[in-house]
Amino acid sequence: xxxxxxxxxxxxxxxxLEKKQExxxxxxxxxxxxxxxxxxxxxxxxxxxxxxxxxKVRRGLEFKFIGTGNLTQIWLEDPDFLQNLVTYIWQTIxxxxxxxxxxLIIAMMLNSKIKARGxxxxxxxxxxxxxxxxxxxxxxxxxxxxxxALNTQSVVNAFxxxxxxxxAQSIGTLFGNMIMVLWYSGVQILIFLxxxxxxxxxxxEAAKIDGGSQWECFWKITLPTIKxxxxxxxxxxxxxxxxxxxxxxxxxxxxxMFSATAERGYGYATAMAWIYALVVTLIVLLFFALLGSxxxxxxxxxxxxxxxxxxxxxxxxxxxxxxxxxxxxxxKARKKRxxxxxxxxxxx
Amino acid sequence: xxEWCKKYLTKEKLxxxxxxxxxxxxxxxxFTTYALLIAIGFIYLYPVLYMFSTSFMNQNDLLDSSxxxxxxxxxxxxxxxAGRSMEFWTSFVKGIVIAGVPTVLSVVSTMIAGYGFATxxxxxxxxxxxxxxxxxxxxxxxxxxxxxxxYSNLKMTGSLMAFVLPALFGNGLNAPIFxxxxxQFFRQVPKVLIEAAQIDGAxxxxxxxxxxxxxxxxxxxxxxxxxxxxYWNESYLTxxxxxxxxxxxxxWENLVIQLKDFNTNYSDRLSTGDAATSLSESVxxxxxxxxxxxLLIMYFFLQRHFVESIDRTGITGE
Numbered sequence: 001x002x003x004x005x006x007x008x009x010x011x012x013x014x015x016x017l018e019k020k021q022e023x024x025x026x027x028x029x030x031x032x033x034x035x036x037x038x039x040x041x042x043x044x045x046x047x048x049x050x051x052x053x054x055x056k057v058r059r060g061l062e063f064k065f066i067g068t069g070n071l072t073q074i075w076l077e078d079p080d081f082l083q084n085l086v087t088y089i090w091q092t093i094x095x096x097x098x099x100x101x102x103x104l105i106i107a108m109m110l111n112s113k114i115k116a117r118g119x120x121x122x123x124x125x126x127x128x129x130x131x132x133x134x135x136x137x138x139x140x141x142x143x144x145x146x147x148x149a150l151n152t153q154s155v156v157n158a159f160x161x162x163x164x165x166x167x168a169q170s171i172g173t174l175f176g177n178m179i180m181v182l183w184y185s186g187v188q189i190l191i192f193l194x195x196x197x198x199x200x201x202x203x204x205e206a207a208k209i210d211g212g213s214q215w216e217c218f219w220k221i222t223l224p225t226i227k228x229x230x231x232x233x234x235x236x237x238x239x240x241x242x243x244x245x246x247x248x249x250x251x252x253x254x255x256x257m258f259s260a261t262a263e264r265g266y267g268y269a270t271a272m273a274w275i276y277a278l279v280v281t282l283i284v285l286l287f288f289a290l291l292g293s294x295x296x297x298x299x300x301x302x303x304x305x306x307x308x309x310x311x312x313x314x315x316x317x318x319x320x321x322x323x324x325x326x327x328x329x330x331x332k333a334r335k336k337r338x339x340x341x342x343x344x345x346x347x348x
Numbered sequence: 349x350x351e352w353c354k355k356y357l358t359k360e361k362l363x364x365x366x367x368x369x370x371x372x373x374x375x376x377x378x379f380t381t382y383a384l385l386i387a388i389g390f391i392y393l394y395p396v397l398y399m400f401s402t403s404f405m406n407q408n409d410l411l412d413s414s415x416x417x418x419x420x421x422x423x424x425x426x427x428x429x430a431g432r433s434m435e436f437w438t439s440f441v442k443g444i445v446i447a448g449v450p451t452v453l454s455v456v457s458t459m460i461a462g463y464g465f466a467t468x469x470x471x472x473x474x475x476x477x478x479x480x481x482x483x484x485x486x487x488x489x490x491x492x493x494x495x496x497x498x499y500s501n502l503k504m505t506g507s508l509m510a511f512v513l514p515a516l517f518g519n520g521l522n523a524p525i526f527x528x529x530x531x532q533f534f535r536q537v538p539k540v541l542i543e544a545a546q547i548d549g550a551x552x553x554x555x556x557x558x559x560x561x562x563x564x565x566x567x568x569x570x571x572x573x574x575x576x577x578x579y580w581n582e583s584y585l586t587x588x589x590x591x592x593x594x595x596x597x598x599x600w601e602n603l604v605i606q607l608k609d610f611n612t613n614y615s616d617r618l619s620t621g622d623a624a625t626s627l628s629e630s631v632x633x634x635x636x637x638x639x640x641x642x643l644l645i646m647y648f649f650l651q652r653h654f655v656e657s658i659d660r661t662g663i664t665g666e
Contacts, residue, residue, distance in 0.1 A: 035517025
């Protein structure tokens, strides 16, 4: 906040119109701001406070401070949670690239000139409508989610020889639920499609005139243009997978929240939720780090060139400084008559 | 004949046919595109087809291994039993209320917030935008328990208020996405229009109602559809807040929640002799089909507008 104020301070006093605008802007945003504070920000702080307590529901909440007790309890007594967490991490890391790449391919095919475009779009947007927890659960439990011809066990065995078992298992479930994984890419297809439609066709024409093939067009025009969308889609996928009802972790949190035994309860469940949230955030950050570099190659080259020029300039300055120093030294030495110069009188 | 072949099927022509020219796509590429689209389209349709075909099978068809896709008779009893067990019509109407009321409120509130972000410059805007994105990335599990405590303190669990109140303040389900969509859309509305209205004496609010809202048709449709679908499909939060997880029997039960408890409910009914067929996968599939049927019908009617509006909304932004 203070930084913001400092940056804005030199602008001086606001004019009348600006003041009015500012008031109007706040008026429009204010309801959202209130809601944000009441339903997101304050609960977040509260839940951070809950971690350190054992909470009993007895006509209102009863707090008893236990320090890090909840966290150690998860660590020591709940092997299921940790194991599910590891499986979740592997699955997410495996599924996100598949979903994003798949969505991109389908979006590009839907964007090209094909007949019956409306029909295909109708099919590929279907998952946007249907994706919901119980429906998915029903379909998965009845075996509608996997292709019967696909034998997953052999795949798992093959991967098991050179990968850790948990990873191989995740790969196996990935193949087993391939249809569901593809189904999760409904919204992503949509986002990619509308991004593709915004690319200026003139760019492609220019590239074609210069003799570029479609392959080159894809790598040099399409991909750089929609790069930010790839990041957005990756993050959307991570968030979606984490709050999806297929996920066993969030059901575990809910059962812990309402568990009848005295050992668990709100405090324990919040501790679980925070660990989970931390993991999700770390995964989001991972994708940020992988995909989020904003500069493209041109920018990087420019930066490198600038750095080289700066270095050169520094070198020149250094040399100048040194020569000046040397000149001064010589002057001094000459004043002290260390050197004798020939002044044209007498013998040489 | 051979002569003709030699004359017309030259190597260049064949090459042009298969690989195309710069202007026209070749046969091979078109063929692969269509083949891929159809194959993947089938994968997308597979669960739906499976669901519908299984839901019409009777007991014999399920056991008969020669019947795989097409049931021997259209056995509608599954649907009747499933619908009766789920109390289809009441759950359907309740589901529309549960999804519809928050959706309308959410559309209005997120539109106001998005307009505020898009048109005005004010101090603290950047921080608020950062908060907006942060609130999207924050997993909802973190805030879930204190929010639940808050609602139960306000005696709002087990009533619709638990959905209405956040939606009223622009913090409903996935609200950050909608705010961003509106933000993106209103930035594209030419500022000149609004300025002209203001020169003619319209205030900020009036120019919003008279100029901005009428031009935001596609964005409103997109947000409305998404919001409705997401609220309709949300079973986790509905169960927690609106139905009230602590109470066993509640007034607010929509189709999705009925589907979730379908197995136990149905066996209860079966034991009292209220249903004709025993619980089988075809009954379960019939129940699933009934749950998503309203959305499917809505989608088929609105899909043209839906796709078009996505083209025009600029859902993504730069």
